[in-house]
Amino acid sequence: MSDHISSINLTDKKKTNSIQQVRYGCALGAFHSAVAIPRVIPIAHCGPGCVDKQFMNISFYNGYQGGSYGGGAVIPSINASEKEVVFGGSDKLRDLIAASLKVLDADLFVVVTGCIADIVGEDVGAVVREFQDKDVPIVFAETGGFRGNNFFGHEQITKAIINQYVGEYNGPKETGTVNVWSLLPFHNTYWKGDLIEIKRILQGAGLKVNILFGKGSKGVSEWKSIPKAQFNLVLSPWLGLETAKYLEEKYNQPYLHIQTIPIGAKETREFLKKVVDFAGIDTKKVDAFIQEEEKIYYSYLEDFSDFYAEYWWGLPAKFAVVADSAYNLAITKFLVNQLGLIPSKQIITDNPPLKYRNAIKEEYKHISSDVSTDVEFYEDSFIIHQKLREADYSHKPPIIFGTTWERDVAKDLNAKIVEVTFPASYEVVISKSYVGYRGALSLLEKIYTTAIGGSA
Template identity: 70%
Template sequence: MPEQNFSTTAAPEGESVKTNSIQQIRYVCSIAAMHSASAIPGVIPITHCGPGCADKQFMNIAFYNGFQGGGYGGGSVVPSTNATEREVVFGGADRLRELIESTLKILDADLFVVLTGCISDLVGDDVGSVVSEFRSKGVPVVYAETGGFKGNNFTGHELVARAIIDQYVGSYEGPSEPGLINVWSLLPYHNTFWRGDLTEIKRILEGVGFKVNILFGPESQGVSEWKAIPRAQFNLVLSPWLGLQTAQHLEEKYGQPFLHVPVIPIGAMETSAFLRRVVAFAGLDPMVAEAFIAREEASYYRYLEDFSDFYAEYWWGLPAKFSVIGDSAYNLALTKFLVNQLGLIPSRQIITENPPEEYRQQIALQYQNIAEDVSASVGFEEDSYRIHQIIRNTSFGHKPPIIFGTTWERDLAKELKGAIVEVGFPSSYEVVLSRAYVGYRGALTLLEKIYTTTVGASA
């Protein structure tokens, strides 16, 4: 992780403060993209980095964040060179070569992804040359240079995706397959609920007639889906910005168009609109889509009808205003849902993953039209000290607020006498297996979580 980070945005009362440290960070360094590799079934990352780097990424992103576990190729399975002073002085290429040879004897994988850390990138190890030796022998292996100074794990994710596409998927000159789409959306493991969310996204897209390369998670077919990427009719980028660089690269490489939908849908209103938009873009039969949407909405609103008895009885004791503190994908999606579906009033929303400057204006514009005549105040901030000061200075009216945040906000919520729903990294008070918060079914689960939490907080 970079030693120096500067926080200059989202200051209260228009104030801008520059510091040289960040308290309670909400992302990790780019080598944590080892999780993006291990999130593909049958893929094992190999890390060429200092001792403890890989373990820290696992404990932070996959363990103390919903206790997700490491899966087949992650966690304690990940091989590492554990580079020391010797590799700093003499280089680590031989050590990496030895590690890859040993890995091939012990571990079975459809694809190995070598990721570099700060040490190897700084000393200039020719990792590409080492990897090419094994690739020339038929070993399925690629590499990505993911030293911490390259950026955070969001940056690393794009680097790993591009490495697999360029070094493993390769060139393609054949026809596209109508109705087949590649989905680029949530960041695996960093988003606590990514497995359930991607499962729901695939389900609803298949429901309206698509064939879906979901690419990551338990519903992915692994490297066979990645090999099928060039055949897709188009790429769907379902996030405010993550995946856009990959989609643009695929457009250049294979001539594939892409559709960018910045708001991940939660609830019937957003999900139905999302599906209609994607179906129209693809030119699929709208009758198939409308039949699926009608079935899903009928089921969704039956559950909501029963929920309305609770809501009508206890509305006076429930929070009226909220803040969301987290990465832009969930921040925007939750804000839209809470305003449009529940009628809650947005206070201050804070985006924490440090998105590239070129995307920030586009993200901020989304908050200007949350609903008809409703906009939300949004800022970009990484430092938890600053974030908590902003929230303390935010007016929530006469009712206790509900904070959608992380473990870092638990004490803050108590201080404000409000409720906390952990929706992002780190989530150390959630155990997550297949839970989803997006789509039709995920929204119902989210409603259960929100109001179980608020009822419990008022007890």
């Protein structure tokens, strides 16, 4: 994680090397990526309380998403004590794995490590390989919190499953089949519904889709079929690129990188055209799908236009987005290109690696043909809130797309707020989506319900 930096040194605030109201979890929190695969259960080699804290932060107080099949209170942990620090926890881990195999029904177990195991140099791999040698479906990933955040841990876990469980493959590829690498499970508050919509529109375009995570995934059988896919789709500004590059090297599998997750008809149409063109499949199906979806989409907007024409004078004209890079870029493009709103402040909070930041900035330079804006990278809420207060919103109160932590700032600015990313503690999320055709309509409902009556 040497190419990740902290934003603390960019403020006049007294330097404390601390971050106020951090907007991600530690690398161990990526056990949610394992939980997000149907019938996969993590096993934690960490101290007491580590799993609970990551679950409560990333899943519970972030849309109250629940623990799914193998998360939350289900996750076994060795709850390492001073004894394990001094003498090692291999025996305790070995016993825990054996006990878990007896009482938990899973298609795959993923052992994740915390700071204690990684700092003392515990050979977790040796213990796990004992079970792998007995054909137990189990892998391990080093996810000690000091290594990075849960975005980093996510790619460690995906690579571990691919390398240790999926294994080698030298067979033919299936034309028209795509592996999708996109939103970070659980951390992205609306990931469950978003991935369902992404899969739906890609299938509508004529592709067979390995969505890999969430309710639309077939679980480990889908992961086993990863090497057979024609290509990988990285649908995010940067998350998933390391995995796609690894798959390109391992399976000679090309990848398509599209930075903007599509929201609304314009972006979704352009997105589907790019993917189908890359896949080289017949365009008749995607053309028919787009035509039918846009017919429905714009018929809803025609009804919505009566409201908009009546209330336009009282609606926000400018906006700010404080979110992870995936949702920040997607929402900004949607608001500018399809609603005509004016960007005032865009702040990315997920601390993308330095090597990807220039490419991300460039996207904001070309939000539309006649709109360009800047984006800033901050993790510290003290700085973020200072930036929001200093932004120019002209004579109208803005609308802020952010988190629970922006609610007080919104009140100070007499602004409205829509919680779109971690942590979202005033939202209960079951299957809501904000992407694609259907998600855009839900987002419109949320925006304008908030604008005319929702409290800040």
